[in-house]
Amino acid sequence: DSGVTQTPKHLITATGQRVTLRCSPRSGDLSVYWYQQSLDQGLQFLIQYYNGEERAKGNILERFSAQQFPDLHSELNLSSLELGDSALYFCASTRTSGRTDTQYFGPGTRLTVL
């Protein structure tokens, strides 16, 4: 158990809908990262937050947004869903925003868009 929690574990929805994925980092960790794992693109970085502020953006679509709350949990919002958004979404956390921290991954949320 990495100490990172994600809910829900599975999500099935229809095209055009909007969903919210939730992540709670390990106790004491201030930075949260979101990654997407799809058959087409493999595992890719989406976005990073540190202590409530956005720190880095990767290949995140404009239909996707994220935020980190004062209690440090983070939410990833996916809107106008398309079939291609079906994927496993992971969050990871680290103690700092630094370059040399080990990232610990949550169990993931499996999103299926029908």
Place this chain on the structure above:
Amino acid sequence: GIQVEQSPPDLILQEGANSTLRCNFSDSVNNLQWFHQNPWGQLINLFYIPSGTKQNGRLSATTVATERYSLLYISSSQTTDSGVYFCAVAPGGNNRLAFGKGNQVVVIP
């Protein structure tokens, strides 16, 4: 962006055999991690190893940063070692991990 190549892409092992997985990367890195993704999809952190050698039970890893590669050794493999092994690196200046395509390992009894 940084390129990460893992080899071999697929590996079938007899239980008890040893194996070596390789990760080549195209630029200098400050972070290199090896992960095991089990059949349930969970990403288990194996090693944080931007340089040097580490061992954890039957697994060990070596990163030669100056030559831009890392190796993961699995000794006396067990069926529970089956899954996909990912190498992920973060280039200098940030901690955004870039993943390779993985090594699919199947250990047969």
